[in-house]
Amino acid sequence: MRSTIHDVAEAAGVSAMTVSRVVNGNPRVSDETRKRVDAAIVELDYVPNQLARGLIRRHSQTLGVVVPDIANPFFTMAVRGAEQIAWRNGYRLILCNTRSEVDREREYLEELIAFQVDGVMLAPVGDKSRSNLQFLTTNELPFVLVDRTVRGYVGDVVHGDNRRSARTLVEHLIALGHERIAIVVEPTSVSTARERLSGYRQALEAAALEFRSSFVITTSAIDPRAGRDAAFALFDLPETPSAIFAVNNIVAIGVADAARERQLSIPRDIAIVCFDDLGYASHFHPFLTVMAQPAESFGTTAMQLLLDRVTGGDESGVRNIVLPAHLQIHESSGPEDI
Amino acid sequence: MRSTIHDVAEAAGVSAMTVSRVVNGNPRVSDETRKRVDAAIVELDYVPNQLARGLIRRHSQTLGVVVPDIANPFFTMAVRGAEQIAWRNGYRLILCNTRSEVDREREYLEELIAFQVDGVMLAPVGDKSRSNLQFLTTNELPFVLVDRTVRGYVGDVVHGDNRRSARTLVEHLIALGHERIAIVVEPTSVSTARERLSGYRQALEAAALEFRSSFVITTSAIDPRAGRDAAFALFDLPETPSAIFAVNNIVAIGVADAARERQLSIPRDIAIVCFDDLGYASHFHPFLTVMAQPAESFGTTAMQLLLDRVTGGDESGVRNIVLPAHLQIHESSGPEDI
DNA sequence: ATGAAAGCGCTAACAA
DNA sequence: TTGTTAGCGCTTTCAT
Numbered sequence: 001m002r003s004t005i006h007d008v009a010e011a012a013g014v015s016a017m018t019v020s021r022v023v024n025g026n027p028r029v030s031d032e033t034r035k036r037v038d039a040a041i042v043e044l045d046y047v048p049n050q051l052a053r054g055l056i057r058r059h060s061q062t063l064g065v066v067v068p069d070i071a072n073p074f075f076t077m078a079v080r081g082a083e084q085i086a087w088r089n090g091y092r093l094i095l096c097n098t099r100s101e102v103d104r105e106r107e108y109l110e111e112l113i114a115f116q117v118d119g120v121m122l123a124p125v126g127d128k129s130r131s132n133l134q135f136l137t138t139n140e141l142p143f144v145l146v147d148r149t150v151r152g153y154v155g156d157v158v159h160g161d162n163r164r165s166a167r168t169l170v171e172h173l174i175a176l177g178h179e180r181i182a183i184v185v186e187p188t189s190v191s192t193a194r195e196r197l198s199g200y201r202q203a204l205e206a207a208a209l210e211f212r213s214s215f216v217i218t219t220s221a222i223d224p225r226a227g228r229d230a231a232f233a234l235f236d237l238p239e240t241p242s243a244i245f246a247v248n249n250i251v252a253i254g255v256a257d258a259a260r261e262r263q264l265s266i267p268r269d270i271a272i273v274c275f276d277d278l279g280y281a282s283h284f285h286p287f288l289t290v291m292a293q294p295a296e297s298f299g300t301t302a303m304q305l306l307l308d309r310v311t312g313g314d315e316s317g318v319r320n321i322v323l324p325a326h327l328q329i330h331e332s333s334g335p336e337d338i
Numbered sequence: 339m340r341s342t343i344h345d346v347a348e349a350a351g352v353s354a355m356t357v358s359r360v361v362n363g364n365p366r367v368s369d370e371t372r373k374r375v376d377a378a379i380v381e382l383d384y385v386p387n388q389l390a391r392g393l394i395r396r397h398s399q400t401l402g403v404v405v406p407d408i409a410n411p412f413f414t415m416a417v418r419g420a421e422q423i424a425w426r427n428g429y430r431l432i433l434c435n436t437r438s439e440v441d442r443e444r445e446y447l448e449e450l451i452a453f454q455v456d457g458v459m460l461a462p463v464g465d466k467s468r469s470n471l472q473f474l475t476t477n478e479l480p481f482v483l484v485d486r487t488v489r490g491y492v493g494d495v496v497h498g499d500n501r502r503s504a505r506t507l508v509e510h511l512i513a514l515g516h517e518r519i520a521i522v523v524e525p526t527s528v529s530t531a532r533e534r535l536s537g538y539r540q541a542l543e544a545a546a547l548e549f550r551s552s553f554v555i556t557t558s559a560i561d562p563r564a565g566r567d568a569a570f571a572l573f574d575l576p577e578t579p580s581a582i583f584a585v586n587n588i589v590a591i592g593v594a595d596a597a598r599e600r601q602l603s604i605p606r607d608i609a610i611v612c613f614d615d616l617g618y619a620s621h622f623h624p625f626l627t628v629m630a631q632p633a634e635s636f637g638t639t640a641m642q643l644l645l646d647r648v649t650g651g652d653e654s655g656v657r658n659i660v661l662p663a664h665l666q667i668h669e670s671s672g673p674e675d676i
Numbered sequence: 677a678t679g680a681a682a683g684c685g686c687t688a689a690c691a692a
Numbered sequence: 693t694t695g696t697t698a699g700c701g702c703t704t705t706c707a708t
Contacts, residue, residue, distance in 0.1 A: 002451075002477060004701055015679045020703060028677060045476065050452045051398060052701035055389045056684045062453070065433075070421070071617065076414050083408070083435050092453060095403075095433040097421050113340075114388045115400070115430060138383065139340060224621050253621045279409065281619030283562050283591045342685055353695050358687060366693060390685035394700045 003044040012040035023048055054116060063306065064112035064120040066096040066105060072222065072250060073279035074295045075123060078146055081299030082121055089307050091118070100222065102128045106135065113139050119310040120144075121302050126189040127151045142309040146302040149191045156309065158302040158321045162192050162275075165291045165325045166199025166245070167206075169273045172289070173243045173333060174207045178271060182215040182241035184230040184251055186222065193247055196275070200245060215241055219251065227254025228261075235262055243271035243333070249278050252288055256332070272332040275325075289333035291325045298323060341382040350378035361386055392454060401644065402450035402458040404434040404443060410560065410588060411617035412633045413461060416484055419637030420459055427645050429456070438560065440466045444473065451477050457648040458482075459640050464527040465489045480647040484640040487529045494647065496640040496659045500530050500613075503629045503663045504537025504583070505544075507611045510627070510665060511581045512545045516609060520553040520579035522568040522589055524560065531585055534613070538583060553579055557589065565592025566599075573600055581609035581671070587616050590626055594670070610670040613663075627671035629663045636661060 005023075009016040014033055021029045022037040029037075040046070054060040065082055067075040079095065086093050094117060096108040102125045109132055112120060120136060120143040122129075130150050136143050145157040173181050183200050186193035197216070204211050214237055217230040227246055231254065234241055246252035252274035256266060264270045277292045301321055343361075347354040352371055359367045360375040367375075378384070392398040403420055405413040417433065424431050432455060434446040440463045447470055450458060458474060458481040460467075468488050474481050483495040511519050521538050524531035535554070542549050552575055555568040565584055569592065572579055584590035590612035594604060602608045611627045620626070639659055 005703095006701080016702080017679055017704095018677085021678085024703085030677060033677080047448060047452045047477075049393075049454060049701050051389050051393045051454050052684090053703075054684095055387070055393060055686090055701080056703050058684075060389060062432075070408075070418050071414060073618070076409060079433070080408050080435060083433055087435075092449060093433050094400075095417070095421055095431050097418060097425075110385060111430060114385045116387060116389050139385075224618065250618050253618055256623070257621060278619040279617070280411070280562065280588050280591055281616040283595060285594070285623055285625050287623050343687095344685080354685085355687075355695060356693085359694090362687085368693060371693080387685050390700090391687075392700095393685080393702090394687050396700075 003046045005046070005048070007044055008037065008040045008046045011044060012036045058116075059118045060116040061090060062092045062094060062115065062117045063303075063310070064094050064096060064108070064117045064122075066098060066108055066112075066120060066122045066124075068098050068100040068123060068125060069222065070095070070097050072248075073281075074147070074248070074276045074293065074298075076279065077295035078123070078299035078302070081296035082303040083299075085300050085303040085307070089311075091307070098125055100125050100220070102126070102132065105129060106132050109135060113141060117141070119306045121146055121299075121306050123147045124150050126187070127191070128189060142306065144302045144306040144309070146298050147192065151191070154318060156305050156319045158298055158305065158323065160192075160293050160298075160325050161322050162195035163199040163202070165275065165293075165327075166196035167203045168199075168327055169245060169275075169289075169291050170200050170203035171207075172327060172329065173245070173271060173273060174203060174209065176243075176271065176333065178243040179209055180215070180239065180241045181209070181243045181245060182217065182234050183245045183247070184217045184219060184227060184234075184255065185247040187218055187220055192275075196245075196247055219247075222248065222250055224250060224254035224257060227251035227256075228258045229254070231255040231258030232262075235264070241270070243267075243273070246272060246274040249274050249276040249288065249290065252332075256288075266332050267334045271334075277328065286328070286330045287332055289330045290328050292328050293325045294323055341384050343384070343386070345382055346375065346378045346384045349382060350374045396454075397456045398454040399428060400430045400432060400453065400455045401641075401648070402432050402434060402446070402455045402460075404436060404446055404450075404458060404460045406436050406438040406461055406463060407560065408433070408435050410586075411619075412485070412586070412614045412631065412636075414617065415633035416461070416637035416640070419634035420641040421637075423638050423641040423645070427649075429645070436463055438463050438558070440464070440470065443467060444470050447473060451479060455479070457644045459484055459637075459644050461485045462488050464525070465529070466527060480644065482640045482644040482647070484636050485530065489529070492656060494643050494657045496636055496643065496661065498530075498631050498636075498663050499660050500533035501537040501540070503613065503665075504534035505541045506537075506665055507583060507613075507627075507629050508538050508541035509545075510667065511583070511609060511611060511671060512541060512547070514581075514609065514671065516581040517547055518553070518577065518579045519547070519581045519583060520555065520572050521583045521585070522555045522557060522565060522572075522593065523585040525556055525558055530613075534583075534585055560586065560588055562588060562592035562595060565589035565594075566596045567592075569593040569596030570600075573602070579608070581605075581611070584610060584612040587612050587614040587626065587628065590670075594626075604670050605672045609672075615666065624666070624668045625670055627668050628666050630666050631663045632661055
């Protein structure tokens, strides 16, 4: 049986209230009693029950972290960063993996509210998450978006400059002489996808290249298989692209798989570029040309922002933080002749 | 203000107890009242307070997941699997990233106890975690180890057959003609390292190859830098190895970095093998020869085991589950002549 | 400096 | 079928 504050009180010959004061560092306790209480605490291995404490204080020292997929290296690192900051500040993190389903996202948020979390860091599924954000607002739960924003949402968010970065990526391809550039992208209900698509179009326009809708493949799944399917669709076109801009690294992996299966050489037959690097793996054999985003910083920054709100110290207006990305050119879009 | 059970009770014109019955699906409520209560719940957006519920029921529907580093793709996947199983069974997960420090591990466990988690899935830092396990036992908290075990520990664990797998990996190198095989491994206080080292020695012995202590590089850090440093140490030996067995993928990355810096060609000048593949990245450009472990299954299996204990249905003896690994031969130990 | 009383939101046990 | 009482472990408020 775990000991309670009353056990400690009894052992130390004081009231529960005094134990509470000692535990919470209240100075209005004599050194002598404090010593006795501390001894009893050690003796009984007393650990204060946070559930009881949270119940009365009306906050749980717990935060929710909701991401589409922890296996996506970008979110892995964002969560890692968030966890570190939360821990340092005395908060625990409840991990929620929505698998990109809005309904699951909703269910998770309901759970988080039930568990009285003090705030939520959320990488929303997409614009459909709007009602989920509304739900959080209704429940007066502070939250911060990471990576993706939601159409019509006005509030704290930490994201990348997706339009500009996408444009940079496509301009890089154009500079290499590519004129038939395809894009594999999530539905425009996902803000990052929308912005990347927009950057793609801007780059084409600026170079007076034709925009072909057949070169835009939409995929809602984010896994190698989706990239593979998309690539095959492109390879089967009457006129095939010479380069593919995959919305992120995971999709790019599938595109590369498909290229290999069709015996297409990368980058000679088909160049590939994408967002996000592959975590540790990219050290290893840097092959993909990527717009690398500081994923862990997305997490630390968003969590810091959330804590500012939660602890109430920050009453400033909406904070919209944009984190920079960097173009890393590797073999998959190598500068060889095409 | 969030509504409570009393608000709902008042709105529905019943007692709080009746609302509680409806919420918990107790059949002893007339259809008529149930309808009124349900309506009030929806009306008031009522969400039961899990803190209060946990306080009285003496369990929180919350589990702790403690890993050395979520950024290690192996643990990323294990956590992902665990999260899925926990969620399906109505449990929330509190994520703890120990960064391989026993003291942090201890602090996390204390927190988890304070938060009244119902159980813990733990990938321990190493044998030094022994006292932490004792701490859990003292607090009557059910737990399951994943991936690593702890010397002297007797209890549930889900792990791989590290000795055998290591032996397979080294035998593969020997079959390729390698006679100077080095190993980069964590201290033997980590069970997986201990077993992998043992498998390495077994393979050498079986092939009547000399064991040289200079070929064993110990590293406690698990990051590419550690692998790089270790590799340089090996390359500077009077007689250098022709193959390196890196304890895991992350270390192998650093070894490969070092080889590249020294202009050594892989696998002609130096072959590399290791445990664990690189998650998504390994799809991409399978390069490393690895013993691939079903990381996500480690998580699902361990979590299932933990839930069996937590929900009390399982009173069976200690469960020791061994998950198989598979040798995947790729370029880094290619069968070219050496 | 210390304690007693009350109650956070919920449910177990009992009563009606 | 429904309600009352009590209390989970803690902290707030108000006494002393």
